[in-house]
Amino acid sequence: MKTTHVVIGVLACAAGVQPAIAKEGDFLVRGRAILVAPTESSGPVTPGFPGSEVGVSNSVMPEVDFTYMLTDNVGAELILATTKHDAxxxxTLSGFDELASTWVLPPTLTLQYHFAPEGKVxxxxxxxxxxxxxxxxxxSDALVTAIGATDVKMDDSFGYTLQAGVDIDLNEKMFLNLDVKYIDMDTTARLRTGAATNTARISIDPIVAGVGIGFRF
Structure with a gap:
C-alpha cells in the first residue's frame, strides 16, 4: 500500500513540472560533457613512409553552446569547445603510439528544428x-627521436555538421540535454624534418556525443 502511495506521489510531481517551453526570442544555454570519437581514415604518410596510415585518438572535454530561438520551432545554435587529440x-608506423598531438577548435553553427516546443520532452x-x-x-618525443626534429602543421578544415538531440524538462527554467553530432572534418598534415617534407591526408569525421544541463532565458 505504501509503495502504491509513493508511485502515485512521484507521478503527481512529474505531472506538476511546468515545461520550460522554448519559444521565439528565447536564449537556451547548455553546458555539456562531450566525447569526441573520430571515425578516421587516412592516406599514407608520403613519400617517406609507404604503407603507413594515421589514426586519431578520442577526447573528452566540456562544451558550451548557445541557441537563439528564431521561431517556436526553429533555433540557431553556436557550439564552442576545444579538444586535444593524438595522431x-x-x-608501417604502427610502432608509434603517438606521432604528434594537436588541439582542435571547431566552432560550429547549426540551424535546428525543435519538435513539440510546448512539451516536457x-x-x-x-x-x-x-x-x-x-x-x-x-x-611526439618518439617521432623526434626516430627521425630528428620535426615541425608539424595541419590545415584548417571547413565542412558540414549533422545533429540530433533532446531537451527534457527538470523545472520551468532548467532541462537535461542529450545531443549527438557528426562533423565532416578533413585535414592535410605536413611533417617537415630538415629539408624533407612528408604529408598525409586525414579524414577525422568525428561523432560528438554529449550530455549536460541547459537553462532558458
Whole structure:
C-alpha cells in the first residue's frame, strides 16, 4: 500500500513540472560533457613512409553552446569547445603510439528544428557548418627521436555538421540535454624534418556525443 502511495506521489510531481517551453526570442544555454570519437581514415604518410596510415585518438572535454530561438520551432545554435587529440601510427608506423598531438577548435553553427516546443520532452534535429582550427600541433618525443626534429602543421578544415538531440524538462527554467553530432572534418598534415617534407591526408569525421544541463532565458 505504501509503495502504491509513493508511485502515485512521484507521478503527481512529474505531472506538476511546468515545461520550460522554448519559444521565439528565447536564449537556451547548455553546458555539456562531450566525447569526441573520430571515425578516421587516412592516406599514407608520403613519400617517406609507404604503407603507413594515421589514426586519431578520442577526447573528452566540456562544451558550451548557445541557441537563439528564431521561431517556436526553429533555433540557431553556436557550439564552442576545444579538444586535444593524438595522431597515432598505423600500418608501417604502427610502432608509434603517438606521432604528434594537436588541439582542435571547431566552432560550429547549426540551424535546428525543435519538435513539440510546448512539451516536457522536446527532440530536435539540426544541420549546419563547421570551421576547424588546429593549433599547438607538435611532434611526439618518439617521432623526434626516430627521425630528428620535426615541425608539424595541419590545415584548417571547413565542412558540414549533422545533429540530433533532446531537451527534457527538470523545472520551468532548467532541462537535461542529450545531443549527438557528426562533423565532416578533413585535414592535410605536413611533417617537415630538415629539408624533407612528408604529408598525409586525414579524414577525422568525428561523432560528438554529449550530455549536460541547459537553462532558458
Amino acid at each position: 597515432q601510427g598505423r600500418g 522536446r527532440p530536435y534535429v539540426g544541420a549546419g557548418v563547421n570551421y576547424t582550427i588546429f593549433y599547438s600541433t607538435k611532434a
